[in-house]
Amino acid sequence: MSDETTLPPPAPAPGTQRIIVAGFAVVLVLLAALAALGLIHMAALKARMADLVAESSLKTESVYVMSRVSRERFASLGMMAMLDDPFERDAEYVHYMRQASTFIAARDRLLEAGMSPAEQAIWARIGAHIRVDQRAHEAVLELALAGQGAAARARLLHEVRPLDGALFEMFDTLGKAHREAARAALAAADRAYRRAAATMITLAGLAFAIGLAVAWVVARRSRATETALSRQSQAALAAAEQLSWAASHDSLTGLANRREALRRLKLLVQEVQAQGARHVLLYVDLDRFKTVNDRCGHMAGDELLRQLAEVFARHVRSGDLLARLGGDEFLIALTHCDVDNARPLADALRDDIARYPFEWEGQVFTIGASIGLIALEVGMDAAAALKAADAACYRAKEGGRNVVSLPAAAAEPKAWTTGTG
Numbered sequence: 001m002s003d004e005t006t007l008p009p010p011a012p013a014p015g016t017q018r019i020i021v022a023g024f025a026v027v028l029v030l031l032a033a034l035a036a037l038g039l040i041h042m043a044a045l046k047a048r049m050a051d052l053v054a055e056s057s058l059k060t061e062s063v064y065v066m067s068r069v070s071r072e073r074f075a076s077l078g079m080m081a082m083l084d085d086p087f088e089r090d091a092e093y094v095h096y097m098r099q100a101s102t103f104i105a106a107r108d109r110l111l112e113a114g115m116s117p118a119e120q121a122i123w124a125r126i127g128a129h130i131r132v133d134q135r136a137h138e139a140v141l142e143l144a145l146a147g148q149g150a151a152a153r154a155r156l157l158h159e160v161r162p163l164d165g166a167l168f169e170m171f172d173t174l175g176k177a178h179r180e181a182a183r184a185a186l187a188a189a190d191r192a193y194r195r196a197a198a199t200m201i202t203l204a205g206l207a208f209a210i211g212l213a214v215a216w217v218v219a220r221r222s223r224a225t226e227t228a229l230s231r232q233s234q235a236a237l238a239a240a241e242q243l244s245w246a247a248s249h250d251s252l253t254g255l256a257n258r259r260e261a262l263r264r265l266k267l268l269v270q271e272v273q274a275q276g277a278r279h280v281l282l283y284v285d286l287d288r289f290k291t292v293n294d295r296c297g298h299m300a301g302d303e304l305l306r307q308l309a310e311v312f313a314r315h316v317r318s319g320d321l322l323a324r325l326g327g328d329e330f331l332i333a334l335t336h337c338d339v340d341n342a343r344p345l346a347d348a349l350r351d352d353i354a355r356y357p358f359e360w361e362g363q364v365f366t367i368g369a370s371i372g373l374i375a376l377e378v379g380m381d382a383a384a385a386l387k388a389a390d391a392a393c394y395r396a397k398e399g400g401r402n403v404v405s406l407p408a409a410a411a412e413p414k415a416w417t418t419g420t421g
Helices: 014-082 086-113 117-145 149-221 226-248 258-275 289-296 298-313 339-355 382-398
Strands: 280-287 321-326 329-334 357-360 363-366 368-375 403-405 417-419
Touching (some): 014 117, 014 149, 226 258, 258 321, 258 329, 258 382, 280 382, 289 298, 289 357, 289 363, 298 339, 298 357, 339 368, 382 403
Antiparallel strands (some): 280 329, 280 368, 357 363, 403 417
């Protein structure tokens, strides 16, 4: 046995251990309180902001609809006063009465949303004015339906038009009151946010101060921090990679976004200029996509875009570009490919989209795609190439939709348009 005995390093003194444990416990409690407070306030502010946006949108839309319908009813009343044909007057009368239903529906939505005292005062004036205006409308309407067009027009111009003009101004005033109320609510939400931020900063400062004190004690007793630093470094690298991906990709479909598409397109244009490479662009605009949005809502439209992104992916190679430019517009760059080889690929993509059945809540939709096809040429820059592809796509739309079309400049001698309307 050796004469010297290896002793383990001295353990921290019991007092130091208590300081470390107590200090970190306090820091953890403060951090938990900070996180809980932040989450609670942020959730409340988020809900409040969502309610404000929804309420403001509903009120603005309701006032706009009532103002628009009032203008249309005035125009319809004038049309009945000018028409000599009784059948045409009757048809216009039906249209006039149908507008009243639209007005009432918008009014009910506005009343259900609730109004501030200032808005209620304006609405009271509007209601009183509408009753006077309605009596004037009825008088003109009676003359018009009786065939007394001249008398109806005279009363329309001298009595109804001033009343309707004042009504339109009241609607504008109500809209301004809605906006002022929304701004006041946003200001209140901002003040609540600042108070929450001040409280969080105070707690964070306290936690920071205690953390520094504990770290000073720990620094004197230990240097074992490499593992924690390594983990933090890995997390930072992962976060940087995630941010880089998010900056160049569309969050809905996972495809390249417009910014990344323009960057890649500039590189392809440079290859054409410097090396004479051959590349083809397909500018794709979905047909009847709005029908899905209108009938089933934006959630259905978003799901359709996600599913179609997978359809697009089946028609591109690993070196090609596939991007969502925005809305229902996509861009495909077929690299090292000429127009003759790109044409069957474009036709196959169009056919695949046209045959794709999209199901949503028991409904099945089929859409199509209008595709503009161009070849990148010497002298083109990225903006000109994208514009030319967009123009070709527009020609496809004008040509009956669900069509693959070359730009007009390629009309001789190889212009072609394929597809069905």
